Amino acid sequence: MKRLYGLTVTEVKEQQCYDDAMFTFNTHENERYLVKYYNPLYTTEEILSKILEVLVHLKKKFNVPRPVPQLSGNMLSRIEDEKYQGLPGYLVVYNYISGIPLGSHNKDPSFWRKLGKMVAEISERMSEVESENYVRHHNWDPLNAHKTFEEVGKYFPGDRIPNINVDSVIASLKTIETDLKDIPKSFIHTDVNVYNIIIGEDDEMSIIDFNDMILSYKVFDLGHFIGYMTNAQDCNLKIGGYVFEGYSSVIKLSDEELNMLYDVVIARFTLSVSIGCETILSGGGNDYIEKCVNENIVYLQKLTNFGRETFNKVVIGI
Secondary structure (H helix, E strand, O other), rough: OOOHOOOOOOEEEOOOOOOEEEEEEEEEOEEEEEEEEOOOOOHHEEEEEEHHHHHHHHHHOOOOOOEEEOOOOOOOOEEEOHHHHHOEEEEEEEEEOOOOOOOOOOHHHHHHHHHHHHHHHHHHEEEEEEOOOOOOOOOOOOHHHHHHHHHHHHOOOOOOOOOOOHHHHHHHHHHHHHHHOOOOOOEOOOOOOOOOEEEHHHHHHHEEOOOOOOOOOOHHHHHHHHHHHHHHHOOOOOHHHHHHHHHHOOOOOOHHHHHHHHHHHHHHHHHHHHHHHHHHHHHOOOOHHHHHHHHHHHHHHHHHHHHHHHHHHHHHHO
């Protein structure tokens, strides 16, 4: 940090992370930063460079992680590490966004509408970044989700969620892809969950962790967002309705997109449970992954008990 950034580190703390390594550190000047080492099996230099470009574009208007330039002006460092099949990893330092994660804190309807509006405004801003020739194959990409299901579906605990059949989810996703073929793609966050929403003073909202950013459809971003918010609120679909009101005040999705919103939420959490169970059974699990799997199983049980008709009525108003 001293050689590359001119920063003298006084205290370092490791942070929980899914695929990468992440730390926060303080300096002699009482400034705080976040440093992330990206797993090269999932994030290449081309992908990371585009993520940083999006963040630089967003920081002009929104409180998002800001990549800190090195003394040379570079924003990322290449690190050779034999751990990842000889592939080089990359390290980036960000400014630290103070506050606390939203978590399961209950808020009034105006908060949820404001949050939905902000997420939509960020999505619109991300659409302004050039996306030509951007390619990323990611397990969490809804466009490739059915392929992931086919690979890890055997790990899905169907006996604990009897109303969900992985084959039906795969079929649904394939139909979604067909229905969306004429709708333009843009960069989306894909992972606006309650841990990636930071609440500061006076309920100031910040969105962090753009590392799963992909080129896809806005309805996927909205579906994941609504799923995460209602999951944290004990499957309270009214929260999803407030979020949707705020989001739709900025972005108007087509009827085709709205009709598949329920399927997108089901698919996201089915995928999460499948991948999580596979990771645990293969010996790569940890407390965080197990917690997520258990919470998502309960959420899927409740969501499927409500069903599509109730979801559409309460969340979308149709």
